[in-house]
Amino acid sequence: MGNALATPEKPNTRIQRVAILFSGGPAPAANAVIGSAAIAFSQNGIEVLGIHHGYSHLMHYTPEKRLVEGKAYRLLHGDTLEQVRSSAGIIIGTARANPGKALTKEEDLNDPEKAAPLRTVYEALRSLEVDALISIGGDDTLTTAAKFKLFQDRLPKDQPRIAVVHLPKTIDNDYHGIDFTFGYFTAVEMLATQLRNLLADGKAAGAYYLVQVMGRKAGWLAYGAAIAGEAALVISLEDIPKEWWKTEVTVNPKTGKEVMDRETGKPQMRNVIDVRAMTARIADTIIARKAVGKSYGVIVLAEGIGEYFPLEDLHKCVSEDEFAALEPDSFGHFPVSQIKFTGRIARLVNQALADRGEKPLKINALQFGYEVRCHHPTAFDIILGSQLGVGAYRALAENGLDGVMVSVSGDLSLLYPRFEDLIDMSRLRAKERLVSPDCDFHQLARYLERPLT
Secondary structure, eight states: OOOHHHHOOOOOOOOEEEEEEEEOOOTTHHHHHHHHHHHHTHHHHHHEESSSSHHHHHTOOBBTTOOOOOTEEEOOGGOOOOOTOOOOOOOTTOOOTTTTOHHHHHOOOOOOOHHHHHHHHHEEETTOOOSSSEEEEEEHHHHHHHHHHHHHHHHOOTOOEEEEEEEBBTTTBBBBBBBSSHHHHHHHHHHHHHHHHHHHHHHHHHHEEEEEEEEESOOHHHHHHHHTTOOOOOEEEEOOOGGGGEEEEEEEEETTTOOOOTTTTOOEEEEEEEEEHHHEEEEEHHHHHHTTTOOOOEEEEEGGGGOOHHHHHTTTSHHHHHHOOOOOOOOOOOOOGGGOOOHHHHHHHHHHHHHHTTOOOOOEEEEEOGGTOOOOOHHHHHHHHHHHHHHHIIIIIIIIIOSSOOETTTTTOOOOBBHHEEEEEETEEOBBOOOOSSSSSHHHHHSOOOOOO
């Protein structure tokens, strides 16, 4: 066994300069990831460039419009990063610019026009003499990293390669390849604290709270907050049973006209939820709690449910001006972050209670979202984020890896799953990880909720 207190040896590596960028929505412990990576690289003689605001500056690069230090990027050195890892925010900023957006299948990489943004990013990084790129972000950013690797695989052999490593980020925790993403538990802790405060208030005033939390496709955040916050009930998109689903014609609120399917020429159909069936289930919980003397509680709903509201119900969630500004995407989905739907649900719950001869309740409607994304990180997330940041150094400099994501096992030992194991290559999208109703994490909430009679 070697000296346990010895400094790790400097590796023999071709990597001399790395670029770090952060893309997509913020998450607690972002600076732990960025700072720890910069410390590990710079202390071993490798220069670190922090790219400002994701891919934005890289995508606008031209040989005539060079990337300027201080504007497009900054030098990150370990000696200047003390106390950064435990701070809130993102020291290099973020943005949602996506150079791989036009690529929806692997063959698109052979289309010079569709691949042009990736070529621009490649040329921008080479203009800075970057040997490796570390991307930090969610599933879209992971997909972009994989596309950038695939783009370089098609370059002539004499052109230099920029190694690519990705670090997983999302408070939604919907990532294949890692059990819990950095920032998730900090966001859960903040939400759970708020839910416990609401529970105390509801108990004092004899009231219920309906709370909408982030989580478009996966209910990890809703379930974590509900379990730790002692909610009476939590419902996410994964919970909607088959009999609650139906379809309706997609209508654009801006124009009032039906949206036509480009391929068939027929009206586009969208899947929607039977909202009244859901509110009846919430009423069941309220009645069950009343039977044991509890006329109060907190109920958590994941925001992704709102994406599948019938248009009639969406209309009643927002003002006329807000409704007219809504526009469906190519799948008939509406922007869930702009829709606070808990007020509508509260009214329908009271209607469901009245239909059963129950008196109406005071039900307060709230929406929690952006306030959890830049909270000061918990110790666990600082440790996890730091391990992922150092993992980027070890993947690139020590192990010479390319086209991998940095992950950890249960004891935070490092793992390096390959992009091809995390991406659905048939549609060039990261694989989703939902909360399975059969898993023990999901069932934990059911065991703690009041059983229905």
